[in-house]
Amino acid sequence: MILDIKNLDESQIYKLMISTIVPRPIAWVSTVSKEGIYNIAPFSFYMGISSSPPLIAISIGKKNDITKKDTWKNIEEVGDFVINIVDYDLVEKMNITALPFDEHIDEFKEAGLTPIKSDIVKSPRIAESPINIECKKFAIIEIADMGLIIGEILRYHIRDDLINEKGYVDTSKLKIVGRLGSADYCLITKENIFTLKRPDKG
Template sequence: MEIDIKSLEPKQIYKLMTSIIVPRPIAWVSTVSRDGIYNLAPFSYFAGISSDPPLLLISVGSKETKEKKDTWQNIEDTGEFVVNIVTKDTLEKMNITALPFDKEVDEFEKAGLTPVPSSIVKAPRVKESPVNIECKRFEIIQIGKMGIILGEVLKVHVKEDILNEKGYVDTTKLEIIGRLGGANYCLVSKENTFELRRPDKR
């Protein structure tokens, strides 16, 4: 079957792409507004794109009213945000923060999560997440209704019990959640991962 992308509506294209580009890590982004209101929302168009400088990317859409989503607006206004990692233990609470709350609503409070101070940025970290990445805005590129946000990584907080002997994160201990198409997710755990080393050049 061949699918002509030009014959599809944007919503259909979104559903097709998100069912193919899987699994996707989830950036659970915490920000604070100019009025001091905490915001927390998940985004699965998310990737690390450079290590020198250390940059990551999240793609944030617009509201149905065509206004920028609170995450986008807050990053534009303050220049700061934190990416928190979603795990099996935080999945249900992450799902609550995906709801389209009004900008005056504190999603930490709604989801029963604990905001804790970051070291550098004003945006809070999610205490319940084992990994928090403090970022400052590097650049925002607007493409149609989407904001492509590049963030420079300033500091990473990692719970010690998920580190390996080399000081890196042992991903098999994270029980990290990945996004699939529609309402489907996947769990990365020790039982469903495997190791594959690169072959020697011959």
């Protein structure tokens, strides 16, 4: 089957993209508004850009194609955010935070999550998440209707048992989930991780 973009509508293109860019990592982003209201939302159009400096990018849309989503607005106005890792035990709570709550609603309370103070940034961390990553706004680039949020990583908080002696987070212990197409997700388990060493040049 050949599908030419010019013959597809927006929803068909979206479905193809979210079911072929898979599995996607989820940035579960906690922020605070300039009025002091806490916010949380998941984003899977999310990627690493560079490790020196340590930069990541998240693509955030608008509510009803008009108003910037609360996360975008908060990062723009306050200047920082926290990325929290979603493990399997947290998926239901993550899903609640994807609901379009009014900007005056504290989403920690709605999802039954515990905010804890960050060390460097104003945005709170999610206590229940095994890894919190404090980030500051590096740049926001408006592309079409999206805000491409570029953040610089300032500090990691990692549950002690998760980091191995080589300095990697042990993903076999993390029960981390990824996003697929539609409402599907995947779970990384020890059984479905494999190692592929690069061949020697010879």
